[in-house]
Amino acid sequence: MTNPRPLAELQRFRRARAKRRWYRRSFRLQVMLLVGLLLAGMLLAQGTYLNHRKADIISHQMGxxxxxxxxxxxxxxxxxxxxxxxxxxxxxxxxxxxxxxxxxxxxxxxxxxxxxxxxxxxxxxxxxxxxxxxxxxxxxxxxxxxxxxxxxxxxxxxxxxxxxxxxxxxxxxxxxxxxxxxxxxxxARYTNLGWALVALMIVLGFAGAYWLSQHLKRVILGLEPYEIARLAMEKEAILQSIHEGILAVNRDGHITLVNQQARRFLNLPDEHVLLGQPIQEVVPNTRLLEVLRHGEQEFDQQMWLGDHPAVVNRVPILHDGEIEGAVATFRSRREIIDLSQALTQASRDVDMLRAQAHEFSNKLYTISGLLQLKRVEEALALIHHETERAQKQMSFLMRHVADTVLSGTLLGKLTRARELGVAMEIDEQSSLACPLTATGQEVMMSVVGNLLDNACHAALNGPNGDSPKVRLFLTDLGEQLLVEVEDNGPGVPEAHAESIFQEGFSTKTGKHCGIGLSLVARLCRQHGGAVTLEESELGGACFIAVLDRSLCAAP
Missing domain, CATH: 3.30.450.20 (PAS domain)
Structure with a gap:
């Protein structure tokens, strides 16, 4: 049998909750009553004073x-x-x-x-x-x-x-x-008109208060105050908990919102210090101002924020067709890049080991044949020659390239070129005296790697395909990093000189082409430089990439 007492308490709770809900949901009535009563009180107080003064004046005039x-x-x-x-x-x-x-x-x-x-x-x-x-x-x-x-x-x-x-x-x-x-x-005859006017103004005040409550209700999208407060708290919790960084600016380009992830990602100060600051001073390479000017959305754009690679989305905030601001969301590509670098390095190591295994297996077979033919001196000479060549390459890289990661990349490219049959050489005047930052290592590996791969492919498919040559020159002298890669391939037609750096454009056939040079051009632009195309002394193309020296670590 059901206990009636808990049931009665539950009903009382529901009635009280319903009353609270009615009160909480009557925002329109609250605004109308508050404004109307406030206006009525002011009018009554003023009318009382004025009518009292009018009565005194009339009495005085009668006297x-x-x-x-x-x-x-x-x-x-x-x-x-x-x-x-x-x-x-x-x-x-x-x-x-x-x-x-x-x-x-x-x-x-x-x-x-x-x-x-x-x-x-x-x-x-x-x-x-x-x-x-x-x-x-x-x-x-x-x-x-x-x-x-x-x-x-x-x-x-x-x-x-x-x-x-x-x-x-x-x-x-x-x-x-x-x-x-x-x-x-x-x-009474003179004050009745005053009271009539006060009453009329009170009626008009309540009518205006009703219109104001209607207007405010439309402005806040039909929401009640407690609903707005809850949405504000939910929005704040969501913004601070999501993994993506968020930056919002108003139409003047001043920061109006920045969440915790964005401050941590960009190493920014407290949120209250940032609010109201020009976005250009906080994030110099942002494109939010361009979004404000043109109102165009930008999705999945890659850029560097400090030393962090990021994927950025930028959208304008529109209201009645007018641009009221813009929002940028960005997420770090560091984890993906770290994994990609690990896989790339592993792939390079595999390719290098495979090329070395292939090359040294041939050398071992040759040495084995020479030994079987009792030509010991010739076998020793071959061994000494290979050892000297390998040591010469290692010694050159150790002397002229201070960054070990870039040295490993160049050694792998040399081995790969030998396997392909390309005569790749590094200019003796090359020098990289300072080690690179983590960002600099990634940028240089991408720039040098893509340029050398394209040069090797061009040299193999050129008019001198029987003797393909590639030459690399790099230096950090001066205020910039300079990378120059040339080949003896067919060169780049003059009609393609400008479009060759566009993403998706390629003179090669097959899938996954048209990415390397566009990536090199974008990296150069993002890091204060550019990439240009010239005619090579070897007869083919010569690509010159210039990067800012800030990619080098402090000595």
């Missing part, structure tokens, strides 16, 4: 208006002269009432020095004392002022001023009042 009417009445000659008559109210009452009706005041009261009324909107109250107790400033001190007091007609905004006779004596007071309910009505 000033009452005071102006009072001063006008107090200055009327008829009012002043009426105080000398036996019944001043007979003259003052009609004048005061006319002024009250014309100005819209609630009352215009004129009193004598004892605050006895000579005019009042209610005739029955004539002759009675004025109510409010605020006449002293006018009657005693002769001041004109605005006050708020409650009289027989109610609370009013009053303007009071004294009445002076011709000798400058205070003989009475004028009090003009506007009822506070009317003042409040006037205030």
């Amino acid at each position: 000033e208006r009452a005071l102006a009417v009072a001063k006008t009445v107090a200055g009327m000659p008829q009012i002043v002269s009426a105080f000398d008559t036996p019944d001043p109210s007979m003259i003052i009452q009609p004048l005061a009432e006319r002024v009250r009706l014309e100005t819209g005041a609630r009352y215009v009261v004129v009193g004598n020095a004892q605050s006895i009324r000579y005019s009042h909107p209610v005739p029955e109250r004539l002759g009675e004392a004025m109510v409010g107790g605020d006449n002293d400033q006018a009657l005693i001190y002769g001041q004109s002022y605005v006050s708020k007091a409650t009289g027989t007609l109610g609370t009013a905004m009053r303007g009071k001023t004294p009445i002076w006779d011709e000798e400058g004596n205070i003989i009475g007071v004028v009090s003009v009042g506007f009822m506070m309910d009317r003042v409040e009505m006037d205030v």
